[in-house]
Amino acid sequence: MTRDLAAVIIGAVVAVLAQVVIAPYIAIFSAMPNFLLAYILVVAIVRPGNGVLVGAFFLGFAFDLIGFGPLGAMALLFTLVAYGASRVFRVLNNDTLFMPLIILVASVFAVEVIYAFFLLSSGAASNLAEAFLYRSLPCALYDCVIALAFYPLGLRLFAVGDVHKEASYASPAPNATGVTVQATAPKKRRNRRMK
């Protein structure tokens, strides 16, 4: 296991602990932060890759397990939003902080609103307008603050290379002839002797 990967895993564990221990006591009126969502979005943007999708799934599943909502709902949403955020960032990246911040905010709002629909369908909420006004909107705003505050730290701790300049290594883009070329890191050259 590489050091970078270990850092990501430790960060995920810390996020889970923060959600259990800290989040209930820093709720402002009805708004409670979702540390797991903020964490996985930041990691998906600064460290895109297949591993992030798996991490998003398990973090979402962890959120469902420690809560009382339908199991699988956040696992699905985290996976989708991590994929979407990393892909959108790869396409729209303009080497500024503006785009990742927009993606973070949009992703957070999407998750909170869609989760409200899940809860409505499961009977945990009965009124869409109330669910949006008293839970989705305030929680999304709180999540945005957490994600935006965590982004610079995530950039420093988890980024692979220069996020704002290099392409993702996970899904290589096809070139002009339609052939997919795997972008790889430069290999160390060895002096090979012909035998």
Place this chain on the structure above:
Amino acid sequence: MALKLQRERRPISAQVILAVLIAISLVVLVLYSREDDAGPLHSLQNAVSGLTAPVKTVGAAGGAGVEAIGEAVDNTLASDETYTQLKEQNQELREQLSMYEEYYLEAQRLEGLLNMRDAYDLETVGARVIGKSSNAWHQVITIDSGSDDGVRSGLPVMGASGLIGQTISTTANTADVRLLADQQSGVSAFIQSSRAEGIVRGSLEGMLYFEDFELDAQMAVGDVVITSGMGGGFFRGLIIGTVAKIEQAQGDTTRKVVVIPNAQSSSLEEVLVVTAMNSEGAASAVFNAQATGLTGNGGASNGAAASGEGSQEGAAVGGSAQ
């Protein structure tokens, strides 16, 4: 020279991984929604709640400290107006207490006359609150008493001065309690004065609403709301709160009744789980009155008076039993 041909392993594409994970999530979601509370997925969720209880205790200790600091700051910054209001409220409460003590003594005398058991012979298990829900959508707390202590799902939970919720799941040493303010909470209740029946429900706003009552039900601000015991979810006669506001739009026959709970769930530290009620409360008072030969209008009025007094006694005893 041996040429080693390395076969490149094609990495699994992100789309394949995404599809697999989405499929797993959907399967879990569908299975969870179809099973009952005793199903494997619900049991897994319950088990995780029990496993995280020690971690939640750390948060509860820290949270209590933060709340104490906040209260100290509020007290220090309290204005003269606040102080005056508190003094007046204190005086009002003292007068009410004196009045209720009179009712209690009168009820005790009537109880002796009718050979009625204490309507609130409660068996309880004490517990500390060790955690809160880590999700903004659910108003659930975790307590440190579980099945080993006689706690099971579906039991009413009392705070210092009234009902606060119902147990929804237990482990050996912990239990989760859904608070009355939770959106999914619903308690069969009635207005103590008029006996108008309805249901007290929680909401996402955190307010309690008295709903599903008859259009001609009589009620007023200040009326006490207690559990009716209908549906078997809660024992009869447990105090919930008082009517705080009645809203009725012009031209609309429906009313919106807001109930202020007696027990505030925001600052809970200890609770009582009611495991049994050895009397059926007001219902048994009427039965006993009839059994002792007090029939007709006098008997009925005595029974009704006894049930009313018993309920009030129960409200006082329910509050003092904490």
